[in-house]
Amino acid sequence: MDALSSSPLYAVIVAGGSGSRMQSSLPKQFLPLQGKPVLMHTLQAFASLPQSVELVLVLPEVQMAYWQQLCRQHRFTLPHQLVAGGNSRFQSVKRGLEKVPDKALVAIHDGVRPLIEGDIILRAYQLAAEKGTAVVAVPLKDSIRRLQADGSSQSSPREEYRLVQTPQTFRAEAIRSAYAREEQPHFTDCASVAEAAGLHIHLTEGSYRNLKITTPEDLLLAEALLQNGSLHYRN
Ligand SMILES: Nc1ccn([C@@H]2O[C@H](COP(=O)(O)OP(=O)(O)OP(=O)(O)O)[C@@H](O)[C@H]2O)c(=O)n1
Ligand SMILES: C[C@](O)(CO)[C@H](O)COP(=O)(O)O
Secondary structure (H helix, E strand, O other): OHHHHOOOEEEEEEOOOOOHHHOOOOOHHHOEEOOEEHHHHHHHHHHOOOOOEEEEEEEOHHHHHHHHHHHHHOOOOOOOEEEEOOOOHHHHHHHHHOOOOOOOEEEEEEOOOOOOOHHHHHHHHHHHHHHOEEEEEEEOOOOEEEEOOOOOEEEEOHHHOEEEEEEEEEEHHHHHHHHHOOOOOOOOOHHHHHHHOOOOOOEEEOOOOOOOOOOHHHHHHHHHHHHOOOOOOOO
8 A cells, every 4th residue: 555655645524415315304424323323434434444544524514513412422533624515515525625635635435325344445545546536336236228218218238337436536636626627516426527627537346335325225224234244245
C-alpha cells in the first residue's frame, strides 16, 4: 500500500437524505442496526482501517443536533467533521468535498452502506492512487431487459454491465473540479460527474454485502448479514 502513504486519506460520508423510500419516521441513516444507528457502523468501517482516514460527515441541516445527541447517547467518539447537506446527493457531495484538501485521496461513500468491508475501501484508495479513479462495483445476478418505446422490452447481455456501489474514490482536486463544472444535479453518482468531466472510470470489485439501505427489506437483510459476519460471496 505504498502509493497510499504519499496522500492524506479522506472519506466524505454522505447522509444528507430524507430516506423517503424507507417510509420510516426517522431518516434511515439514523435507524438502529444491531442496536446502534446505521451511520455509526459506516463511520466505524472507515475508522477501522490500518491507515488513518479523516472523516467528513454530511447530514441534513435539521438533524445536526439530533446526531450529536445520538453520539452522546451511544458514547460514539470517533472524530469527524460535520457538514450540512444540500437538497440532492449531488449538492451534499459538493459541500462535503469543500472540506477535503487538494492533495488528498477522497472516498465518497453512502452513509447508508454500513456493511462496507475494509479491504474493499483500501483497494479503492490504492487504485485511485494509481489511476485517479476507483469505483466499487459488482456483477449482476439477474437477467436484464431494456425497455422499448413501444412498451415492449429487449434482452441485454448482463455480462457487459456492473452494478455500481460506493465508495467511489478520486484525487480530491479532480473530483472537486468535476463537481464545480456542473450546476444541474441530475447525476445519480460521483462516477457520472467525474466521467462528464472527462475522467476514465476504473472499477474495482465490490461485494454483495455492501447493500444500500433503501427500502424496509434492506434493513432486515443488513441485520441478518451482520449476525452472520462470514457470509459473503466474492467473484
Ligand atoms: N440530499 C441528499 C440526498 C441523499 N444523500 C445521501 O446519499 C446516499 C444515497 O441516497 P439515497 O439512498 O437515495 O438516500 P435518500 O435520498 O435519503 O433516500 P430516498 O431517495 O429514498 O429519499 C444516502 O446516504 C443519502 O443520505 C445526501 O447526502 N443528500
Ligand atoms: C451512489 C449510488 O449508491 C451508487 O449505486 C446510487 O447511485 C445512489 O442512488 P440513490 O437513488 O441516491 O440512492
